[in-house]
Amino acid sequence: SAVISQKPSRDICQRGTSLTIQCQVDSQVTMMFWYRQQPGQSLTLIATANQGSEATYESGFVIDKFPISRPNLTFSTLTVSNMSPEDSSIYLCSVLPTSGSLETQYFGPGTRLLVL
């Protein structure tokens, strides 16, 4: 498995502002993903962070709202732009390691966001 860290672990933000979340992995991984988990709900994939190219977004999520960067094989950022209270959620990054199972995703600890 991979050791994944996220920063910040939690934040309280004002509506209309933006927050950038960082995801760092201790080893190179093939793929990195960003999920949203709304309060008391399940996980929904936002996008796949592609190294060196634009992220691939799932239906219902757009680049203008959730810009993503992945400058190398161990790091990615997700920005939540122009926030509203509806963006209050846990944001999770996950990775597919380069070794072992090609299917098993491992998750970071999450970033808990509250928008006032």
Place this chain on the structure above:
Amino acid sequence: GENVEQHPSTLSVQEGDSAVIKCTYSDSASNYFPWYKQELGKGPQLIIDIRSNVGEKKDQRIAVTLNKTAKHFSLHITETQPEDSAVYFCAASIAGGSQGNLIFGKGTKLSVKP
């Protein structure tokens, strides 16, 4: 696309009893089924997974069964302990899962009472 249904949404058992959580999936092409445990304030942690070429898999007190014909899979926890209390998510994905297409169930909140 794939849809995963998970039941029950909440489950309360006495310490030492068994707990069973069931999931059904809709896409017969799905062939990888992980289970995650999420404790309060933490990210989901993989506890066990199964692939479609296997009917059952065990790891100590945890087991998962898969019925491809009926398109359902279940998590079994025996001799439950208070530290098993958490939210459990099942998921399904199609060959390789390398496209990030893990589809999650809505979760089961398990409470184990001492």
